[in-house]
Amino acid sequence: xxxxxxxxxxxxxxxxxxxxxxxxxxxxxxxxxxxxxxxxxxxxxxxxxxxxxxxxxxxxxxxxxxxxxxxxxxxxxxxxxxxxxxxxxxxxxxxxxxxxxxxxxxxxxxxxxxxxxxxxxxxxxxxxxxxxxxxxxxxxxxxxxxxxxxxxxxxxxxxxxxxxxxxxxxxxxxxxxxxxxxxxxxxxxxxxxxxxxxxxxxxxxxxxxxxxxxxxxxxxxxxxxxxxxxxxxxxxxxxxxxxxxxxxxxxxxxxxxxxxxxxxxxxxxxxxxxxxxxxxxxxxxxxxxxxxxxxxxxxxxxxxxxxxxxxxxxxxxxxxxxxxxxxxxxxxxxxxxxxxxxxxxxxxxxxxxxxxxxxxxxxxxxxxxxxxxxxxxxxxxxxxxxxxxxxxxxxxxxxxxxxxxxxxxxxxxxxxxxxxxxxxxxxxxxxxxxxxxxxxxxxxxxxxxxxxxxxxxxxxxxxxxxxxxxxxxx
Numbered sequence: 001x002x003x004x005x006x007x008x009x010x011x012x013x014x015x016x017x018x019x020x021x022x023x024x025x026x027x028x029x030x031x032x033x034x035x036x037x038x039x040x041x042x043x044x045x046x047x048x049x050x051x052x053x054x055x056x057x058x059x060x061x062x063x064x065x066x067x068x069x070x071x072x073x074x075x076x077x078x079x080x081x082x083x084x085x086x087x088x089x090x091x092x093x094x095x096x097x098x099x100x101x102x103x104x105x106x107x108x109x110x111x112x113x114x115x116x117x118x119x120x121x122x123x124x125x126x127x128x129x130x131x132x133x134x135x136x137x138x139x140x141x142x143x144x145x146x147x148x149x150x151x152x153x154x155x156x157x158x159x160x161x162x163x164x165x166x167x168x169x170x171x172x173x174x175x176x177x178x179x180x181x182x183x184x185x186x187x188x189x190x191x192x193x194x195x196x197x198x199x200x201x202x203x204x205x206x207x208x209x210x211x212x213x214x215x216x217x218x219x220x221x222x223x224x225x226x227x228x229x230x231x232x233x234x235x236x237x238x239x240x241x242x243x244x245x246x247x248x249x250x251x252x253x254x255x256x257x258x259x260x261x262x263x264x265x266x267x268x269x270x271x272x273x274x275x276x277x278x279x280x281x282x283x284x285x286x287x288x289x290x291x292x293x294x295x296x297x298x299x300x301x302x303x304x305x306x307x308x309x310x311x312x313x314x315x316x317x318x319x320x321x322x323x324x325x326x327x328x329x330x331x332x333x334x335x336x337x338x339x340x341x342x343x344x345x346x347x348x349x350x351x352x353x354x355x356x357x358x359x360x361x362x363x364x365x366x367x368x369x370x371x372x373x374x375x376x377x378x379x380x381x382x383x384x385x386x387x388x389x390x391x392x393x394x395x396x397x398x399x400x401x402x403x404x405x406x407x408x409x410x411x412x413x414x415x416x417x418x419x420x421x422x423x424x425x426x427x428x429x430x431x432x433x434x435x436x437x438x439x440x441x442x443x444x445x446x447x448x449x450x451x452x453x454x455x456x457x458x459x460x461x462x463x464x465x466x467x468x469x470x471x472x473x474x
Contacts, residue, residue, distance in 0.1 A: 011084035011095070018083060018146045019076035021122050085144045092132060092159060094142055106142045110134045111163045112298055112324065113279075114156050115333065118149070118289035128152040132159060133324065133333070140324060164277075209280075209348045210271040210341060218266035221317075221340040222258055223309050264288070266339045273352045280352060282337060292333045298323045299353050300414040301443040304346060306405040316346040320353070321441030335442050366390075368458060373429050374449035387434070387447035389461055396462070398436070398445045408445045410438065412465045420459050422452070434458050 050058060079098055086093040092111075095103040113133040122128065122145070129145030130152050147155065269284040280294045301321040310316070318338035325333055338349050369386035370378070378385065380402040388397040389412070397409045417437035426432055432455035436445035447458060 009086050009088050011086045014080070014083050014085070014144070015125075015127055015146050015148060016077070016080055017125065017127075019079040020073070021125070021127070021146055087158065087162065092142065092162075094144055104142050106132055106134045108159075108162045111159070112295050113293040113333075114159050114163070115293060116152060116156050116291045118285075120287040122146050123289065130156050130159070131333075207275060208270070208272045209352055210269070210338060210345055213266055213269045213339060213341065215263070215267070217315075217340050218262050218269075219259065220313070221266075221310070221315065222262055224307055265334070265336070269339055271337060271349065280337065282334065284334070290333070294320075294322060294333075294337070296353055298325075301408060301410040301438050301441065301445065302350065302353055303406055303408040303443040304350070308403045310340075314342060315340050316343060317341075318346060318349055319442045321439050321443045323439050325441065366458065366461060368447070368450050368454040370449040371431075371451055374431055377425055377429060377431060377449055382449060385448045387450070387458060389458065396436070396445075398447050400446065400448055408443050410436065410443075410445065412462060413467055414438070415462065415465065418459055418462045420455060422455075432456075434462075436462075 079096075082098050082101065083096045085095075090107060090109075092106045092108065093103055095101065111132055111134055115131040115133065116128055117131055118128045126149055127146040128149045129143055129147070132142040132144070134140045134142065144152075144155065264286045265284065267284060267286040269282065271280060271282045273279075274281055274293075278296050280296060280299075281292065282294070283289070283291045299320045300323055303319045305317045305319065306315070316338065317336070317340055319336055322333075322335055325335055337353075338346060341349075366389035367386065370382040372382075374382040374385070381400060384399055384402050384405065386399050390396070394411055394413065395409055396412050396415075397407065399405075399407045415436050416439065419435040419437065420432060421435055422432040426449065430452045431449045432452045433449060434447040434455050436447075438445065447455070450458065
Protein backbone atom coordinates (compact mmCIF):
# COMPACT_ATOMS: atom_id res chain seq x y z
CA UNK A 1 0.00 0.00 0.00
CA UNK A 2 1.33 3.43 -0.90
CA UNK A 3 1.61 6.18 1.71
CA UNK A 4 -1.23 8.09 0.00
CA UNK A 5 -3.51 5.06 0.11
CA UNK A 6 -2.55 4.41 3.74
CA UNK A 7 -3.39 7.99 4.71
CA UNK A 8 -6.73 7.76 2.91
CA UNK A 9 -7.75 4.51 4.63
CA UNK A 10 -8.92 5.07 8.22
CA UNK A 11 -7.45 3.18 11.14
CA UNK A 12 -10.04 1.28 13.16
CA UNK A 13 -9.87 0.96 16.93
CA UNK A 14 -10.02 -2.10 19.16
CA UNK A 15 -12.13 -2.22 22.34
CA UNK A 16 -11.16 0.27 25.05
CA UNK A 17 -10.44 -2.38 27.70
CA UNK A 18 -8.02 -4.26 25.43
CA UNK A 19 -4.85 -2.95 27.18
CA UNK A 20 -6.20 -4.04 30.58
CA UNK A 21 -7.25 -7.50 29.37
CA UNK A 22 -3.87 -7.96 27.71
CA UNK A 23 -2.39 -7.83 31.22
CA UNK A 24 -5.17 -9.64 33.09
CA UNK A 25 -2.80 -12.53 33.86
CA UNK A 26 -0.35 -10.19 35.59
CA UNK A 27 -3.16 -8.51 37.54
CA UNK A 28 -4.62 -11.88 38.58
CA UNK A 29 -1.17 -13.11 39.67
CA UNK A 30 -0.69 -10.01 41.84
CA UNK A 31 -4.08 -10.49 43.51
CA UNK A 32 -3.37 -14.20 44.05
CA UNK A 33 0.03 -13.45 45.61
CA UNK A 34 -1.60 -10.95 47.97
CA UNK A 35 -4.30 -13.43 49.00
CA UNK A 36 -1.78 -16.22 49.59
CA UNK A 37 0.37 -14.03 51.81
CA UNK A 38 -2.51 -13.07 54.12
CA UNK A 39 -2.87 -15.74 56.79
CA UNK A 40 -5.95 -16.46 58.88
CA UNK A 41 -4.39 -14.88 61.95
CA UNK A 42 -3.59 -11.73 59.98
CA UNK A 43 -7.23 -11.47 58.88
CA UNK A 44 -8.32 -11.92 62.51
CA UNK A 45 -5.98 -9.15 63.65
CA UNK A 46 -7.27 -6.85 60.92
CA UNK A 47 -10.86 -7.51 61.98
CA UNK A 48 -10.07 -6.75 65.62
CA UNK A 49 -8.26 -3.55 64.57
CA UNK A 50 -11.33 -2.36 62.64
CA UNK A 51 -13.71 -3.16 65.51
CA UNK A 52 -11.56 -1.01 67.81
CA UNK A 53 -12.70 2.12 65.97
CA UNK A 54 -10.32 2.28 63.05
CA UNK A 55 -12.89 1.80 60.28
CA UNK A 56 -11.63 4.87 58.47
CA UNK A 57 -8.34 3.13 57.64
CA UNK A 58 -9.82 0.32 55.44
CA UNK A 59 -12.14 2.90 53.85
CA UNK A 60 -9.12 5.03 53.04
CA UNK A 61 -7.34 1.97 51.61
CA UNK A 62 -10.38 1.20 49.43
CA UNK A 63 -10.42 4.81 48.26
CA UNK A 64 -6.72 4.63 47.36
CA UNK A 65 -7.32 1.39 45.44
CA UNK A 66 -10.19 2.98 43.51
CA UNK A 67 -7.95 5.94 42.72
CA UNK A 68 -5.17 3.60 41.55
CA UNK A 69 -7.65 1.70 39.35
CA UNK A 70 -8.76 5.00 37.84
CA UNK A 71 -5.17 6.02 37.14
CA UNK A 72 -4.43 2.60 35.60
CA UNK A 73 -7.49 3.02 33.38
CA UNK A 74 -6.40 6.47 32.26
CA UNK A 75 -2.84 5.31 31.58
CA UNK A 76 -4.12 2.28 29.65
CA UNK A 77 -5.96 4.64 27.31
CA UNK A 78 -2.59 5.96 26.14
CA UNK A 79 -1.77 2.44 24.93
CA UNK A 80 -5.29 2.03 23.53
CA UNK A 81 -4.92 5.10 21.34
CA UNK A 82 -1.87 3.50 19.70
CA UNK A 83 -3.60 0.19 18.94
CA UNK A 84 -5.45 -0.09 15.65
CA UNK A 85 -5.91 -2.01 12.41
CA UNK A 86 -6.35 -0.91 8.83
CA UNK A 87 -7.87 -2.73 5.86
CA UNK A 88 -6.28 -1.35 2.73
CA UNK A 89 -6.74 -2.28 -0.90
CA UNK A 90 -3.95 -4.88 -0.92
CA UNK A 91 -2.84 -5.26 2.71
CA UNK A 92 -4.06 -5.59 6.26
CA UNK A 93 -2.08 -3.70 8.92
CA UNK A 94 -2.04 -3.84 12.72
CA UNK A 95 -0.16 -1.35 14.91
CA UNK A 96 0.54 -1.14 18.63
CA UNK A 97 3.04 0.26 21.11
CA UNK A 98 3.79 3.59 22.78
CA UNK A 99 7.47 3.54 23.66
CA UNK A 100 8.35 0.96 21.02
CA UNK A 101 5.96 1.05 18.10
CA UNK A 102 5.33 -1.87 15.78
CA UNK A 103 3.29 -2.14 12.59
CA UNK A 104 2.64 -5.58 11.11
CA UNK A 105 1.46 -5.99 7.54
CA UNK A 106 -0.13 -8.96 5.78
CA UNK A 107 -0.91 -9.06 2.06
CA UNK A 108 -4.33 -10.49 1.22
CA UNK A 109 -2.80 -12.77 -1.41
CA UNK A 110 -0.61 -14.32 1.34
CA UNK A 111 -3.43 -14.95 3.83
CA UNK A 112 -4.11 -18.65 4.31
CA UNK A 113 -6.76 -18.65 7.05
CA UNK A 114 -8.75 -16.26 9.22
CA UNK A 115 -9.80 -17.63 12.61
CA UNK A 116 -12.12 -16.31 15.31
CA UNK A 117 -10.83 -16.91 18.86
CA UNK A 118 -12.67 -16.27 22.13
CA UNK A 119 -10.27 -16.45 25.11
CA UNK A 120 -11.89 -17.15 28.48
CA UNK A 121 -11.57 -13.77 30.25
CA UNK A 122 -12.37 -11.59 27.19
CA UNK A 123 -15.36 -13.85 26.45
CA UNK A 124 -16.85 -12.83 29.81
CA UNK A 125 -16.91 -9.27 28.43
CA UNK A 126 -18.38 -10.37 25.07
CA UNK A 127 -15.06 -9.86 23.26
CA UNK A 128 -13.11 -11.92 20.73
CA UNK A 129 -10.01 -11.69 18.56
CA UNK A 130 -9.35 -12.30 14.87
CA UNK A 131 -6.23 -14.31 14.01
CA UNK A 132 -4.97 -13.98 10.44
CA UNK A 133 -2.67 -16.83 9.40
CA UNK A 134 -0.28 -16.00 6.58
CA UNK A 135 2.02 -18.16 4.46
CA UNK A 136 5.00 -18.01 6.78
CA UNK A 137 6.51 -19.52 9.91
CA UNK A 138 4.96 -20.28 13.26
CA UNK A 139 5.09 -16.60 14.33
CA UNK A 140 3.50 -15.29 11.14
CA UNK A 141 -0.02 -14.99 12.59
CA UNK A 142 -1.37 -11.44 12.84
CA UNK A 143 -3.72 -11.02 15.83
CA UNK A 144 -6.31 -8.27 16.05
CA UNK A 145 -7.51 -8.16 19.65
CA UNK A 146 -9.87 -7.40 21.23
CA UNK A 147 -13.19 -6.53 19.56
CA UNK A 148 -16.88 -6.92 20.30
CA UNK A 149 -17.80 -10.39 19.10
CA UNK A 150 -20.19 -9.12 16.43
CA UNK A 151 -17.53 -6.70 15.16
CA UNK A 152 -14.93 -9.50 15.17
CA UNK A 153 -17.21 -11.78 13.17
CA UNK A 154 -17.95 -9.04 10.67
CA UNK A 155 -14.24 -8.17 10.38
CA UNK A 156 -13.38 -11.81 9.75
CA UNK A 157 -15.91 -11.95 6.92
CA UNK A 158 -14.61 -8.71 5.45
CA UNK A 159 -11.02 -9.98 5.44
CA UNK A 160 -12.12 -13.24 3.82
CA UNK A 161 -14.04 -11.22 1.24
CA UNK A 162 -10.88 -9.32 0.33
CA UNK A 163 -8.79 -12.50 0.34
CA UNK A 164 -11.18 -14.03 -2.18
CA UNK A 165 -10.67 -11.06 -4.48
CA UNK A 166 -13.65 -8.89 -3.58
CA UNK A 167 -11.67 -5.83 -2.51
CA UNK A 168 -13.80 -2.97 -1.31
CA UNK A 169 -12.92 0.62 -2.10
CA UNK A 170 -14.84 1.90 0.91
CA UNK A 171 -14.43 0.42 4.38
CA UNK A 172 -17.33 -1.69 5.56
CA UNK A 173 -19.22 -0.52 8.64
CA UNK A 174 -18.16 -3.10 11.25
CA UNK A 175 -21.47 -2.79 13.09
CA UNK A 176 -23.72 -3.03 10.03
CA UNK A 177 -25.05 -6.58 10.04
CA UNK A 178 -27.85 -7.45 7.68
CA UNK A 179 -30.61 -9.92 8.50
CA UNK A 180 -28.93 -12.41 6.15
CA UNK A 181 -25.64 -12.02 8.07
CA UNK A 182 -27.39 -12.63 11.37
CA UNK A 183 -29.21 -15.65 9.98
CA UNK A 184 -25.90 -17.06 8.78
CA UNK A 185 -24.32 -16.60 12.20
CA UNK A 186 -27.08 -18.64 13.85
CA UNK A 187 -25.95 -21.72 11.94
CA UNK A 188 -23.20 -23.73 13.69
CA UNK A 189 -21.74 -24.79 10.36
CA UNK A 190 -21.75 -21.57 8.30
CA UNK A 191 -18.34 -20.03 8.88
CA UNK A 192 -17.04 -18.34 5.73
CA UNK A 193 -17.89 -15.28 3.69
CA UNK A 194 -19.01 -17.47 0.79
CA UNK A 195 -21.55 -19.13 3.10
CA UNK A 196 -22.52 -15.85 4.75
CA UNK A 197 -23.53 -14.46 1.35
CA UNK A 198 -25.87 -17.46 1.00
CA UNK A 199 -27.46 -17.44 4.44
CA UNK A 200 -30.49 -19.36 3.25
CA UNK A 201 -28.31 -22.22 1.99
CA UNK A 202 -27.71 -24.84 4.69
CA UNK A 203 -24.58 -26.94 4.76
CA UNK A 204 -25.31 -30.35 3.27
CA UNK A 205 -25.26 -33.26 5.70
CA UNK A 206 -22.42 -34.95 3.84
CA UNK A 207 -20.25 -31.85 4.36
CA UNK A 208 -20.40 -32.24 8.14
CA UNK A 209 -17.46 -34.57 8.63
CA UNK A 210 -17.38 -34.74 12.43
CA UNK A 211 -20.45 -33.81 14.52
CA UNK A 212 -19.77 -32.55 18.08
CA UNK A 213 -17.72 -35.21 19.88
CA UNK A 214 -19.42 -36.45 23.10
CA UNK A 215 -17.58 -35.43 26.27
CA UNK A 216 -17.67 -39.04 27.51
CA UNK A 217 -15.65 -40.14 24.47
CA UNK A 218 -13.14 -37.36 25.09
CA UNK A 219 -12.67 -38.36 28.74
CA UNK A 220 -12.43 -42.08 27.90
CA UNK A 221 -9.69 -41.22 25.40
CA UNK A 222 -7.51 -40.46 28.44
CA UNK A 223 -7.23 -44.21 29.03
CA UNK A 224 -3.70 -45.32 28.21
CA UNK A 225 -1.17 -47.79 29.58
CA UNK A 226 1.24 -45.07 30.86
CA UNK A 227 -1.57 -43.36 32.79
CA UNK A 228 -2.77 -46.67 34.26
CA UNK A 229 0.79 -47.51 35.33
CA UNK A 230 1.13 -44.04 36.86
CA UNK A 231 -2.08 -44.42 38.90
CA UNK A 232 -1.08 -47.90 40.10
CA UNK A 233 2.37 -46.62 41.06
CA UNK A 234 0.89 -43.75 43.05
CA UNK A 235 -1.55 -46.11 44.79
CA UNK A 236 1.29 -48.45 45.80
CA UNK A 237 3.49 -45.59 46.98
CA UNK A 238 0.57 -44.12 48.92
CA UNK A 239 -0.06 -47.46 50.66
CA UNK A 240 3.54 -47.84 51.82
CA UNK A 241 4.15 -44.18 52.58
CA UNK A 242 3.44 -42.35 55.81
CA UNK A 243 2.69 -39.12 53.92
CA UNK A 244 -0.27 -40.56 52.01
CA UNK A 245 -2.12 -37.28 51.69
CA UNK A 246 0.77 -35.76 49.73
CA UNK A 247 0.78 -38.60 47.18
CA UNK A 248 -3.00 -38.46 46.84
CA UNK A 249 -2.82 -34.70 46.24
CA UNK A 250 -0.17 -35.15 43.54
CA UNK A 251 -2.27 -37.84 41.85
CA UNK A 252 -5.45 -35.77 41.97
CA UNK A 253 -3.70 -32.67 40.60
CA UNK A 254 -2.12 -34.69 37.78
CA UNK A 255 -5.40 -36.34 36.82
CA UNK A 256 -7.36 -33.09 37.02
CA UNK A 257 -4.84 -31.36 34.75
CA UNK A 258 -5.16 -34.16 32.18
CA UNK A 259 -8.94 -34.03 32.37
CA UNK A 260 -8.97 -30.25 31.97
CA UNK A 261 -6.53 -30.28 29.03
CA UNK A 262 -8.65 -32.85 27.18
CA UNK A 263 -11.93 -31.12 28.03
CA UNK A 264 -10.63 -27.73 26.90
CA UNK A 265 -9.20 -29.04 23.63
CA UNK A 266 -11.96 -31.53 22.72
CA UNK A 267 -15.05 -29.69 24.01
CA UNK A 268 -17.76 -29.65 21.32
CA UNK A 269 -15.09 -30.41 18.71
CA UNK A 270 -16.62 -30.56 15.26
CA UNK A 271 -15.27 -30.48 11.72
CA UNK A 272 -16.90 -29.69 8.41
CA UNK A 273 -15.79 -29.38 4.82
CA UNK A 274 -16.29 -26.11 2.94
CA UNK A 275 -16.11 -27.43 -0.61
CA UNK A 276 -16.30 -24.18 -2.64
CA UNK A 277 -13.10 -22.88 -1.01
CA UNK A 278 -11.55 -26.32 -0.37
CA UNK A 279 -11.25 -25.61 3.36
CA UNK A 280 -11.48 -27.82 6.43
CA UNK A 281 -13.10 -25.90 9.29
CA UNK A 282 -13.00 -26.98 12.95
CA UNK A 283 -14.41 -25.44 16.13
CA UNK A 284 -13.68 -26.39 19.73
CA UNK A 285 -12.75 -25.15 23.19
CA UNK A 286 -14.00 -24.19 26.66
CA UNK A 287 -11.46 -21.72 28.03
CA UNK A 288 -10.50 -20.56 24.54
CA UNK A 289 -13.28 -21.07 22.00
CA UNK A 290 -11.90 -21.16 18.49
CA UNK A 291 -13.25 -21.38 14.97
CA UNK A 292 -10.31 -22.42 12.81
CA UNK A 293 -10.10 -22.72 9.03
CA UNK A 294 -7.45 -24.93 7.43
CA UNK A 295 -6.90 -24.65 3.66
CA UNK A 296 -6.44 -28.21 2.42
CA UNK A 297 -3.44 -27.27 0.27
CA UNK A 298 -1.54 -26.37 3.48
CA UNK A 299 -1.93 -29.89 4.88
CA UNK A 300 1.27 -31.77 4.04
CA UNK A 301 1.35 -34.99 6.05
CA UNK A 302 -1.46 -36.95 7.71
CA UNK A 303 -1.16 -39.47 10.55
CA UNK A 304 -3.87 -41.85 11.75
CA UNK A 305 -3.09 -43.16 15.23
CA UNK A 306 -4.60 -45.84 17.48
CA UNK A 307 -3.26 -46.50 21.01
CA UNK A 308 -3.56 -50.11 22.12
CA UNK A 309 -6.44 -49.59 24.58
CA UNK A 310 -8.45 -47.62 22.01
CA UNK A 311 -8.86 -50.82 20.02
CA UNK A 312 -11.51 -51.86 22.56
CA UNK A 313 -13.69 -48.98 21.34
CA UNK A 314 -12.37 -49.06 17.74
CA UNK A 315 -11.36 -45.41 18.00
CA UNK A 316 -8.81 -43.51 15.95
CA UNK A 317 -7.09 -40.13 16.10
CA UNK A 318 -5.85 -38.02 13.17
CA UNK A 319 -3.11 -35.38 13.26
CA UNK A 320 -1.73 -33.35 10.38
CA UNK A 321 1.31 -31.25 9.54
CA UNK A 322 0.11 -27.81 8.44
CA UNK A 323 2.58 -25.60 6.63
CA UNK A 324 3.29 -22.55 8.77
CA UNK A 325 1.68 -23.87 11.99
CA UNK A 326 4.64 -25.77 13.44
CA UNK A 327 4.18 -27.95 16.51
CA UNK A 328 0.87 -27.49 18.28
CA UNK A 329 2.60 -26.35 21.47
CA UNK A 330 4.12 -23.42 19.52
CA UNK A 331 0.97 -22.60 17.58
CA UNK A 332 -2.33 -20.91 18.32
CA UNK A 333 -4.32 -23.40 16.25
CA UNK A 334 -4.69 -27.14 16.48
CA UNK A 335 -3.11 -29.77 14.27
CA UNK A 336 -5.54 -32.38 15.62
CA UNK A 337 -8.40 -32.73 13.14
CA UNK A 338 -9.95 -35.80 14.81
CA UNK A 339 -9.30 -36.03 18.58
CA UNK A 340 -11.21 -39.31 18.91
CA UNK A 341 -13.60 -40.97 16.49
CA UNK A 342 -14.63 -44.21 14.83
CA UNK A 343 -13.28 -45.64 11.58
CA UNK A 344 -16.13 -44.21 9.51
CA UNK A 345 -15.39 -40.68 10.74
CA UNK A 346 -11.68 -41.18 10.16
CA UNK A 347 -12.29 -42.37 6.60
CA UNK A 348 -14.48 -39.32 5.85
CA UNK A 349 -11.77 -36.97 7.08
CA UNK A 350 -9.03 -38.77 5.18
CA UNK A 351 -11.07 -38.59 1.99
CA UNK A 352 -11.65 -34.86 2.52
CA UNK A 353 -7.93 -34.13 2.88
CA UNK A 354 -7.18 -36.41 -0.08
CA UNK A 355 -5.11 -38.86 1.94
CA UNK A 356 -5.92 -42.52 2.49
CA UNK A 357 -2.96 -43.81 4.54
CA UNK A 358 -3.77 -47.49 4.53
CA UNK A 359 -2.28 -50.57 2.94
CA UNK A 360 -3.85 -51.19 -0.48
CA UNK A 361 -5.09 -54.61 -1.51
CA UNK A 362 -3.12 -54.70 -4.75
CA UNK A 363 0.67 -54.49 -4.63
CA UNK A 364 1.85 -51.01 -5.63
CA UNK A 365 5.01 -50.34 -7.61
CA UNK A 366 7.11 -50.13 -4.44
CA UNK A 367 6.25 -51.94 -1.22
CA UNK A 368 8.85 -52.80 1.42
CA UNK A 369 8.41 -54.27 4.90
CA UNK A 370 10.72 -55.22 7.74
CA UNK A 371 12.19 -58.72 7.28
CA UNK A 372 11.95 -61.44 9.95
CA UNK A 373 15.40 -60.72 11.36
CA UNK A 374 14.15 -57.21 12.24
CA UNK A 375 12.31 -58.87 15.14
CA UNK A 376 15.65 -58.99 16.93
CA UNK A 377 15.74 -55.21 16.76
CA UNK A 378 11.99 -54.45 17.09
CA UNK A 379 10.36 -57.60 18.51
CA UNK A 380 6.80 -56.21 18.72
CA UNK A 381 6.69 -53.60 15.98
CA UNK A 382 8.55 -55.33 13.14
CA UNK A 383 5.42 -57.05 11.78
CA UNK A 384 3.66 -53.68 11.49
CA UNK A 385 6.54 -51.81 9.82
CA UNK A 386 6.15 -51.23 6.10
CA UNK A 387 6.38 -48.47 3.53
CA UNK A 388 4.58 -47.83 0.25
CA UNK A 389 5.58 -45.56 -2.61
CA UNK A 390 2.84 -45.20 -5.22
CA UNK A 391 3.83 -43.07 -8.27
CA UNK A 392 0.25 -43.17 -9.57
CA UNK A 393 -1.06 -41.15 -6.60
CA UNK A 394 2.34 -39.53 -5.92
CA UNK A 395 2.00 -40.53 -2.26
CA UNK A 396 4.08 -42.47 0.21
CA UNK A 397 2.60 -44.26 3.23
CA UNK A 398 4.56 -45.46 6.26
CA UNK A 399 3.33 -47.79 9.01
CA UNK A 400 4.98 -48.20 12.44
CA UNK A 401 4.14 -49.37 15.93
CA UNK A 402 2.36 -52.27 17.58
CA UNK A 403 1.18 -50.82 20.90
CA UNK A 404 0.55 -47.46 19.22
CA UNK A 405 -0.38 -48.02 15.60
CA UNK A 406 0.66 -45.11 13.39
CA UNK A 407 0.01 -44.95 9.66
CA UNK A 408 1.24 -41.75 8.00
CA UNK A 409 0.84 -40.51 4.45
CA UNK A 410 2.29 -37.64 2.45
CA UNK A 411 2.44 -36.33 -1.09
CA UNK A 412 6.11 -37.00 -1.87
CA UNK A 413 6.54 -33.51 -3.33
CA UNK A 414 6.09 -32.19 0.24
CA UNK A 415 9.03 -34.18 1.63
CA UNK A 416 11.71 -31.64 2.49
CA UNK A 417 14.72 -33.97 2.84
CA UNK A 418 15.49 -37.69 3.15
CA UNK A 419 18.04 -39.36 5.44
CA UNK A 420 19.46 -42.90 5.33
CA UNK A 421 20.16 -44.09 8.90
CA UNK A 422 21.95 -47.22 10.07
CA UNK A 423 23.20 -47.79 13.62
CA UNK A 424 25.65 -50.49 14.71
CA UNK A 425 23.04 -53.20 15.35
CA UNK A 426 21.24 -52.46 12.08
CA UNK A 427 24.55 -52.65 10.23
CA UNK A 428 25.19 -56.13 11.64
CA UNK A 429 21.69 -57.25 10.63
CA UNK A 430 21.93 -55.48 7.23
CA UNK A 431 18.95 -53.28 8.07
CA UNK A 432 18.45 -49.54 7.65
CA UNK A 433 15.90 -46.78 8.29
CA UNK A 434 14.84 -44.04 5.89
CA UNK A 435 13.67 -40.85 7.59
CA UNK A 436 11.39 -38.34 5.87
CA UNK A 437 12.05 -34.74 6.93
CA UNK A 438 8.77 -32.82 6.85
CA UNK A 439 7.60 -29.32 7.70
CA UNK A 440 7.46 -28.70 11.44
CA UNK A 441 4.52 -30.52 12.98
CA UNK A 442 3.39 -33.58 14.96
CA UNK A 443 3.72 -36.14 12.13
CA UNK A 444 6.99 -38.08 11.98
CA UNK A 445 7.64 -40.53 9.16
CA UNK A 446 10.34 -43.20 9.39
CA UNK A 447 10.50 -46.31 7.22
CA UNK A 448 12.07 -48.46 9.94
CA UNK A 449 14.27 -51.55 9.78
CA UNK A 450 14.09 -52.21 6.05
CA UNK A 451 16.40 -54.48 4.11
CA UNK A 452 19.55 -52.44 3.45
CA UNK A 453 19.13 -52.82 -0.30
CA UNK A 454 15.43 -51.89 -0.09
CA UNK A 455 16.27 -48.77 1.96
CA UNK A 456 18.74 -47.61 -0.71
CA UNK A 457 16.15 -48.34 -3.42
CA UNK A 458 13.51 -46.27 -1.58
CA UNK A 459 16.00 -43.45 -1.03
CA UNK A 460 16.89 -43.39 -4.74
CA UNK A 461 13.23 -43.26 -5.79
CA UNK A 462 12.45 -40.44 -3.36
CA UNK A 463 15.44 -38.44 -4.53
CA UNK A 464 14.02 -38.43 -8.05
CA UNK A 465 10.66 -37.02 -6.89
CA UNK A 466 9.30 -33.94 -8.66
CA UNK A 467 9.36 -30.93 -6.39
CA UNK A 468 6.89 -28.03 -6.57
CA UNK A 469 8.21 -24.79 -8.12
CA UNK A 470 9.80 -22.25 -5.80
CA UNK A 471 7.57 -19.24 -5.38
CA UNK A 472 8.35 -15.87 -3.86
CA UNK A 473 6.10 -13.26 -2.37
CA UNK A 474 5.37 -10.40 -4.68
